[in-house]
Amino acid sequence: MRRALLIVAKAPEPGRTKTRLVPPLTPDQAAELSKAFLLDTLHLARQLAWERISVVAPAGSATALAPLLPPKVILLEQRGIGLGDALRHAFASQFAESFSRVVLIGSDSPTLPAAFIRQACAALERFDLSVGPSVDGGYYLIGMRHPHLGVFEDISWSTASVFAETLQRAHALSLDVSTLPTWYDVDDAEHLARLRNELRSSPADLAPHTRAALQTLSVVAPAASASV
Template sequence: MNDRTQIVVLAKRPRPGHVKTRLTPPYTPEEAADLAAAALADTLDAVAATPAAARVLAADAGPDDIGPDDLPPGFELVRQRGGGLDERLAWAFHDVHARRPLPVVLVGMDTPQLTAGLLTRAAAALEEHDAVFGPAADGGFWLLGLRRPDPALLLGVPMSRPDTGAAQLRRLSGLSVAMLPALIDVDDAADAREVAALAPYTRFAATLARFGTRPPAPLDVPPGDPHDAPPGVALAARLGAGAAR
């Protein structure tokens, strides 16, 4: 059990027309926002189930959008700052580490198939390595963990490109880096269908099924499934103004 690592979720408000725009078409902006909200809720659940020194939501929300009382139990709030994604990532690492000088693992909200087991593995890797890296199938990365975060490790890395992951790994040159399995980021409809099929018991898969694309595995949640008591649904609904159902 690792309880010396902080886990951060970098989240974008699931607002129609502002999130998951590559899902439109075939999905409407409202449906894309619903899928984003479901993915966020699944991600928060995985983090909630992982032993950690702190669980943090790094939100692009203002004070009128979300407050500490809106967070799931056990989560803290850090507001994103900076312009590009490289800046928002760099300062999220910096601001969380400034609160507690402990290792930081950061994930986004595009991999609803994320599990507590993967997060626990990432945290354990930072006991022996300087960094841990989870590559994404599209050439980016779905997780980055740093034992001693430094904004210089991220600032200026080109984001949202097929070579983003390779560029980020070059920036970590000289550090000991542990690698995690590659995961699929949900960017377009094909990604959404594949991820839902891989993780059929997620809220993301159930939401996609409501829109007419069903994963091959049953969607009925078995008794005792950890999603019976989800900590992330209320927050996703708050951020998305009802996007999560």
């Protein structure tokens, strides 16, 4: 069984990445944090020891991203119009190279448990799809054992209905779906505060790049978190 892991990422450039974290961060701080997230995600990916790891990024990202990638990690340029096209082409490229398990994650969840990815792959022995829902209504992971690329069609991307619509598409295609535990992306101040709290109570070797980046930042937590 040949396994491929796809990681969706953007070049960590000020003003173009993690813009919903500005404020409380400055554009430069947000870019540094985005870089740290990617480095920790790559570290997680290499621990899995899968046969292929690729970073899927928008066109023009090579100059910024290539120096961050470990040896043997491939940079794939996004193809098509919109996120749905990009995901469809990314999965199709891996199945075209005879990978039998393809799993995609984002680079916005630096503390994502490796166990969730292993669980997703194991579930593909019996299910057509593995999907990990995010607390914001999207998903942090999607995996498949055959190119069921129709699950990326007719989705309202970047909305709170992405996960629900994906399940509806899977049902319409008569696909069996395994749902993973819910996790979170760090896209706004609320989830940045959650990340900081998680790291305070976690082993020091969890997400070391993110931990180091946060230590250099002066972050104001959202007012709502004061009552938690």
